[in-house]
Amino acid sequence: MTTTKRKKVVKYRGSHTHGGGSKKKRRGAGNRGGRGLAGSGKRAHHHKQRIFKIFGKDYFGKQGFVNKTRKPSKGVNISFLETHLEKLKAEKLLTEKEGFLEVDFKKLKINKLLSAGTPTQKYKILGSVSKKTKEKIEAAGGQIVS
Secondary structure, eight states, rough: OOOOOOOOHTTTTTTTTOOOOOEEEEEGGGGGGGSSSSSTTOOOHHHHHHHHHOOOOGGOOOOOOOSSSOOOOEEHHHHHHHHTTTHHHHHSEEEEEEEEEEHHHHHHHSSSSEOOOOOOEEEEEESSSHHHHHHHHHTTTTTOOO
């Protein structure tokens, strides 16, 4: 027959400190000098040096924030199209129509074409581009369809 085990706390009922010694010893984290790496400020800069060695210089202070509502825009340069031309054609992300290489941003999953690089082909761009990119594409004989 099984016996019911008495909870440990019942043993301490009425003992005032529940086996924790002096009242002072069972107080919060202040008894231990704080939680974690606390106590590294004001008069304890020597402790900071140890933290820098372990975790690096970026441990203290704010490091910016991330806006969870706004998705980062993905921009691609003209040079990207030029260097990956064959690969994009093979994957059918670029199509040739009426003497133009048609670039559809929805297929490529990009938002904007930027101006770094020089176009060697006639591109027909379906999407948004920067002002300088528009000048470069049109100078090479291409079109922009926004």
